[in-house]
Amino acid sequence: MEFNAMEASAKECLAYYQAKLDEEAWEAKKNGKLVCWSASVAPPEFCVAMDIAMVYPETHAAGAGARKASMDLLEVADEKGYNIDICSYARTNLGYMELLKQEAMTGQKPEKLANSKAAYVPLPDLVITCNNICNTLLKWYENLAKELNIPCIIIDVPFNHTMPVSRHNKEYIADQYRAAIKQLEEITGRAFDYDKFFAVQEQVQRSVFWWNKVATYAQRKPSPLNGFDLFNYMALIVCARARDYAEITFHKFADELEAKDAAGQYAFGAAENEKHRVTWEGIAVWTYLGATFKGLKNQGAVMTGSAYPGLWSLVYTPGDLESMAEAYTNVYINTCGPNRYEEFYKVVKNSKSDGIVLHLNRSCKLMGLLNNEGAEYVNAKLGVPYVSFDGDQTDPRVFTPAQYETRVQALTEMMDENQ
Amino acid sequence: MRTAKEIINEFKAIADNPRKAMDDYKKETGKGAVGIMPVYCPEEIVHASGYLPIGMWGAQKKQISKARTYLPPFACSIMQSVMELQLEGVYDDLEAVIFSVPCDTLKCMSQKWHRPVPSIVFTHPQNRKIAKDAANVFAREEFNIVKEKLEDILGVHISNKAIKNSIAVYNENRAACREFSDVAAEYAAVVTPSDRHAVIKARWFMEKSRHTALVKELIAALKAEPAPEFKGKKIIVTGIQVEPYDVLDIFQENGFAIVADDLAQETRNFRQDVPDDDDALMALARAWNEFDGCSLATDANKPKGQMIIDAVKKYGADAVVVCMMKFCDPEEFDYPILLQEFEAAGVKNLYIEIDQESTAFEQVKTRIQTFAEIL
């Protein structure tokens, strides 16, 4: 079946390209090329410049969660001794890796792997990690490298306890870029392709431009864009920003949203269906996407604000390693409180939100532990009410619809009072 | 000459009363204390200022209530206690507090520090092996910033020479502590797990040269008599910390002696000396990047398991007890790898949980007793 990118919808592109990326990873494996597992906001530019196929465990885990396939994988991790306190993306992925490892060692697919609805991806030949979104990614990838006995490229972006990003911080990161290049030359046995690298950097800038453009549609009032959709499209900015797949899809999506807006079609259909606008702090509850979306929709609340899209607003000057360094370290959760809360405030303000839903994600301490401080900062400035609910990104045992619905209803009542 | 018991009691008194240690120091020197949050802060810089670096490791059997406003129940146990103590005003008389941020929870804690005491936050580099030179330069600059902020707050000048001096004092203390750990293993029939812990914990509240002197006095007192035979089982503990004393006493009651430890509160701080360098801050930077075997110091080779196995052989230990700090992600990640390595090497091991809020220890007692019955 031929895929026609020109005629396909953004949604079709999203599905098509996600599957294609996994196929390409398998092709690479078959043809003796390298496969790399990467953290979601780690720089892909170096690996893609060396023609390495990229696979993204976080997106893989999110997909498994959304397809209700994460429990099996979490159980595998549990059997290995991984504490349920640990991030469920890591546990899901380490469980999946264990199954792939067993398959590789025995030549047979373990039952849980054969029955899994999670995407089938090949084991990596190397991994690359970056701690701009958390230090958990350092430990997770340490374990992947150790279990599989493969090289680990670390891009350490130290926590910015002072803003703006300091000079010695940028220099350290740029030096690590140079070290990563050397590492890749050793691993591949080839010289680094600086020309391709530059081209990939330019591609990343184009992808980021269109991703940012798409995100701005949620700032329009009423909003043609339902924020939950961004969670889904996020997969391509994660997995394909170094390719044109992301750019093509987001460009389309932006055009579609523009057209919707012009035609008076909004996230919930007619304009008057948008009764409230909320900011959602945290990642999605992948195992309960439907329930969480509907819980808000039933109250007429559109999710228009999220700090997540901004994590991939990796704007830098191609050819300038220090500029690239700054882009990858200046992620709001990698900065001191005052900067972090201010960035969160901008999200709430720009999205014209009347309320905030804080996902206290059991898996994510870096996000969760400062939820309240952020919300209070915004509340002091804008008077916007907020509620918190307990959930998890991929562990289905940590969320209960009853609690969520109660809290969302309480928020709606507070927002109604404010109107 | 004092007996070993008398000296150990002095260590215990100090370990149990950091507040008094701080007050006594101020009375004697006119200078106060700078709080050192876990883990691996460049204490030598503080020492060089003449102020007392004082460790902040939470409390034992601490009920958490006020801290709940700021931390969910699943935040690391030590941080819960620290936050609770802070809200009670226990730390208000410190001159400053230094935060390192090698884990996500510490990153958040560093931003939750409430006034009045000023906080100084710095970041350790984590690309420590492959990008070692760059990591050294980065760490040196971070330590320099710590130094400058301290100078500002304390109103003192901290010279390179002073830091070099402090490094020498600390290295001497490290050597003394290593020797004590070995002597305690030899004198396992005399030095209980709780005793051993008190001696090492006290170093967090004492000016290091004082601690060294006391440790040396203790070693001499112990060696004055030949070591009685120890008939129990020897264990190595690994984790962040092993407290409260109740847990250490349970080890003792079941015939266990701790012959070596791999704890962030103990040996991980004195296993390796700070190297020689004319640039004292660079020496401290290099020390961090050369440091091995802690879950908070990134290294894709994960050498901790082998280090523990080597220690088991070196000290003739019968088993390893993994003392998991509750809700400590980095340690939790290391555990499954340790399990595999222990299994492959035939090292018997037990897993217990350390929770600063616990007041009842039946579960720990059951596990440790069963383990003793198995061995």
Place this chain on the structure above:
Amino acid sequence: MYTLGIDIGSASSKAVILKDGTDVVASAVVQVGTGTSGPGRVLEEVFKDVDLTQEDMDYTVATGYGRFSVENADKQLSEITCHAKGIFHLVPSARTIIDIGGQDAKAIQIDAKGNIQKFVMNDKCAAGTGRFLDVMSRVLEVPLDQMGKVHFQAKEWAQVSSTCTVFAESEVISQLSKGLPRESIVAGVHQSVASKACALAYRIGIRNDVVMCGGVAQNAGVVDAIEKELKQSIIVAPHPQITGALGAALMAYEELMKANK
């Protein structure tokens, strides 16, 4: 020679009198545990119908959470050691033991000689223990001793997935209000307990024969759920509640034999 094994748990007190290390001459179970009248009463009970008194006991071992408060015990041993001993005596082919009690759950691996190789425990969290079933039995208004029977009436099993007992309670309540059949929810509750117990067992490795003991083993529904989870049949220890006390009495006999050498 007579030995006495006493197991004082959180929810119940058990005692066994063993003759010559092989014959159980008396046993008793009282449904109250440590810190209550349980320990005293179980001793009265166990001696009630035999022509023996505590003075006739040559050696007494106490086990369970309340083991240190039993007077006149010659030795205290952990319940892990005692359960393993008791089960191995009753089922010599046992290699993996799953024990779900009132307040904790454990998995124990023993070798061909009955020696413990590894063990893992959940001793902090109510979910997956008898306590969880107590709570659910009240919410569902099905008496605890009927839960097993009701389980087999279910055509489909509801999902009771929460890690936390409190969350699970609200999950169950909302399922009831949605009109899900009670028996389906009972089965779902049992599956929740089973999956947690099996998680412990997987951690130490499943080796046959798998034997279940502890108070919850009397619930045929939980046993069924465990068998479905493991995809194999398991053996329920005869008299699952007293295996700890039996093991204690056996250990007492071993101590006697050691002393007499």
